[in-house]
Amino acid sequence: MVGRLTEDQMDILENMIGSSPKSFKLLYSITRDGRSAADFHQRCDNQGPTVTVLYNPRGSIYGGYAGVSWQSSGGYTADDTAFIFQLLFSGKRVVNTFRPKNVSKALYFCHDDSPHFGAQDLKAFSKIVSLNTDGTFNLNGKLAVGTYYHSNNVTNENINNGIMVVTEMEVYAVSDEARKSPPKGTAWRKTPNLNAEYTSKMTEELSLIKPQSGRGITDFRLLLVGPIAAGKSSFINTVMSAFAGRVIHKASVGSSDNGLTNKYMPYPVRQEDGSCLNFRLCDTPGIGEHSAMDVVNLHFLLDGHLPNSFQFSHSHHVSTKTVGIPIVVILTKIDKLHEEIEDNLADIFKCQEIKAVVDQVSETLGIPPNHVFPVKNYHSEMETEVDMHGLALIALRKLICMASDVLEERISGSEDSLAESTAITESDTA
The missing domain is CATH 3.40.50 (Rossmann fold)
Known part of the structure; x- marks a missing residue:
């Protein structure tokens, strides 16, 4: 399965992470792999650095980067490279990076939790998620940037529209190698000119x-x-x-x-x-x-x-x-x-x-x-x-x-x- 992150969005995340070119490999998708924390840990534990991306039905994309491997237990874990980010808000490009105030509490490991950054500065969900009739998912987590992460004076409503509902949630493994990008302007479906x-x-x-x-x-x-x-x-x-x-x-x-x-x-x-x-x-x-x-x-x-x-x-x-x-x-x-x-x-x-x-x-x-x-x-x-x-x-x-x-x-x-x-x-x- 190909993830939803675009090349442009990968470029943005690559710059946020810094250090060297990055490749992104899809490990977990809530629509493909299951709606439970156990499904997340089965696919994402011990996989090294990861990016978690949430897509909501109002056209906003946000998430978090963890520079160390997720684990099923351990409580608060230090990570001086972790951050929370946003890429789109209501369909418009809005790029923000929220760095930790307290590096020692950047991540939280628990077998009942999916990705969890800070004191629920960003926690996707716990245990199992409900599926709505329209195909969206009600995440039972929370977005409250500002406790252990800097808010940059951005309100949480201006990150996730005030809702913890998503059409997709993905977790990518991040590795230090240059990815192969398609040539600019290459059509992925051949059609005549729309004139x-x-x-x-x-x-x-x-x-x-x-x-x-x-x-x-x-x-x-x-x-x-x-x-x-x-x-x-x-x-x-x-x-x-x-x-x-x-x-x-x-x-x-x-x-x-x-x-x-x-x-x-x-x-x-x-x-x-x-x-x-x-x-x-x-x-x-x-x-x-x-x-x-x-x-x-x-x-x-x-x-x-x-x-x-x-x-x-x-x-x-x-x-x-x-x-x-x-x-x-x-x-x-x-x-x-x-x-x-x-x-x-x-x-x-x-x-x-x-x-x-x-x-x-x-x-x-x-x-x-x-x-x-x-x-x-x-x-x-x-x-x-x-x-x-x-x-x-x-x-x-x-x-x-x-x-x-x-x-x-x-x-x-x-x-x-x-x-x-x-x-x-x-x-x-x-």
Whole structure:
């Protein structure tokens, strides 16, 4: 598994640590290796210097460096090289290094604790961590820089947004050797230039795709499923905008603890002349603690047998069937990863930070990286933007092509089954 730290962030940490070039090897990931202190110690004890990195859902990245090996017991331990750091705050680059006031209490070793710096100046968690329905983790530790570490007059809320919730926590072994960095400007995914010519070609190509004839299927239905406020409805509006030539706001978007979407709603996509294309984007309620989209409703939704405008509720469920469908992941809000990304969408496939997230999603869900697509949806823009359209259309083409392949396979399978059944019948009556 490739960690989420980017080359630029490794450069920053390398400068903070000092002395010589550094390499970073991922030892532990909370999403991959487990949510307990025992899991952490099994992978990270006696591994030499380490960097612990926490990523929270509000776009902040912070953590700590330990210059000596973690142990399962021993109490306070001296480390004159240890420090707490931050790399991003709310999606913007904010670099700070917080050094120890009291070197003799820089680290704390305990078998029940994950990485623990000072008197809970930074303690990730103890014992075991709870997993939220949206895939985030509630760390039961604490951030209180200022006791045994200098705060540099930075409040803790301006480091972790006042929450101990993370989308990922990683621990890297740090070694004294130069790492091999990819050449600057090298694309990790080859795509055409995201310009007006390309988006025009893509919209024309996608407008011509139709389901295989002869089966009564008039359009593809592309189902969007994800957490509350993930950007499903915004993605629908972005795709519609690419074909309409103007910013569309048909699917409801906005901020709400329970989400604004509460129905299964297929949206047709229209061209500038008003004609409908042969696919629909199907919006669904966001998955969350208080959402009507619970595990039961999600299971039956994936069966593909819900009527249009089906009203989801906690008490009303539908019948039982299990049909697998192919998965494509749309990574929305990629501009939140780094403040410079929003202004460089055309170079998104050269950004190693985006690649790290794509690789992580691929590893976590067990799907190929080419099934994961970064996009940015319309939010505050008043006019259409070619780069945004290009990213959305690349993802849309993958969705439609996979739907077409699955439909063809199932039609072929049905015909084969019918042929076998007919052959057996004829044999039995002969």
